[in-house]
Amino acid sequence: MPTNKPRVGAYISEQLKAKAEIVAESESRSLSNWIAVLIEEAVERAESEGKVKFDD
Numbered sequence: 001m002p003t004n005k006p007r008v009g010a011y012i013s014e015q016l017k018a019k020a021e022i023v024a025e026s027e028s029r030s031l032s033n034w035i036a037v038l039i040e041e042a043v044e045r046a047e048s049e050g051k052v053k054f055d056d
Helices: 014-026 031-048
Strands: none
Touching: 014 031
16 A cells, blocks of 8 residues: 655564564554554654643
């Protein structure tokens, strides 16, 4: 499915990728979507703790 969202890349071990795929699948998500949700949750937590200030 095409998207206009920006792409983010990271290098991780094969073992970590395999484990992440299992967790994502257990939540009925693609690996990419699962990672996006993790990042979103971490940013929201940082904002609520006052670590990040960003005006939309």
